[in-house]
Amino acid sequence: MQQKRLFWAINLPDELKRKFFGIQSWLREVPADVKWVEQHNLHLTVKFLGEVEAGLIDDITRAVEESVAGSGEFILEFADIGFFPGPQRPRVIWVGVRGEVQKFRLLHDRVEESMARLGFASEGARFSSHLTLGRLRSPRGARELVSKARAIAGESGVIGRVRVAAVDLVESRLTRTGPLYSVLATLKLLKV
Structure with missing residues (x-):
C-alpha cells in the first residue's frame, strides 16, 4: 500500500510568510549552522501524523471534519522569537503565537482526539503554539544567533496577525532540496 507523510496545519497568507522570511534574512547574517524553513513551507502545525496508508486519507479527513465542525474562526498574532529547548542550547528557532490561543488549543485537541480514535499516537500535553x-544543526554560531534574535524580537513587537x-491536511514529500508540501484537504471552521 502507498504511504504518504501527512500532517494537519494552518497555512498562512503569503504576506505573512514574507514577513517571516524577512526575519530569517536578518538572522541569516549570523554565520550559524541553521536549516531554515523555506518561505513557501512556513505554517503552524496542528498535528503531525507521519507515514500513513493512502487509503486512510478519506477516513482521516472525515474524522477531523466531524470534530472541528462549527468550531469557528479565530485570530492569532505572531510576536517574540525564542528557542527550544532554550537559549543556552538552542535546537529550534521559533516565533511565538498569541491572541486567541485557547481556540487554537481547542482546535488542536479536537484534531488530536479524532486522530487518536483512528489509532494515531497522542502528543498529550506537549502542544506548544x-x-x-x-x-540548528550544530552549536556553531548559536550564541550570536540568540543575541541577534533577541535584538530583533525587542524591535519587532507584533509581527503579524492571521484569521x-x-x-x-498536508502531504510532505521529502526531497534532496527540502520538503514539498501539497494540500490534500481543506476543512472550514465556520460557525454553524
Whole structure:
C-alpha cells in the first residue's frame, strides 16, 4: 500500500510568510549552522501524523471534519522569537503565537482526539503554539544567533496577525532540496 507523510496545519497568507522570511534574512547574517524553513513551507502545525496508508486519507479527513465542525474562526498574532529547548542550547528557532490561543488549543485537541480514535499516537500535553523558522544543526554560531534574535524580537513587537478560517491536511514529500508540501484537504471552521 502507498504511504504518504501527512500532517494537519494552518497555512498562512503569503504576506505573512514574507514577513517571516524577512526575519530569517536578518538572522541569516549570523554565520550559524541553521536549516531554515523555506518561505513557501512556513505554517503552524496542528498535528503531525507521519507515514500513513493512502487509503486512510478519506477516513482521516472525515474524522477531523466531524470534530472541528462549527468550531469557528479565530485570530492569532505572531510576536517574540525564542528557542527550544532554550537559549543556552538552542535546537529550534521559533516565533511565538498569541491572541486567541485557547481556540487554537481547542482546535488542536479536537484534531488530536479524532486522530487518536483512528489509532494515531497522542502528543498529550506537549502542544506548544509556535511557528518554526529553522533548526540548528550544530552549536556553531548559536550564541550570536540568540543575541541577534533577541535584538530583533525587542524591535519587532507584533509581527503579524492571521484569521484562522480552515485547517489543512498536508502531504510532505521529502526531497534532496527540502520538503514539498501539497494540500490534500481543506476543512472550514465556520460557525454553524
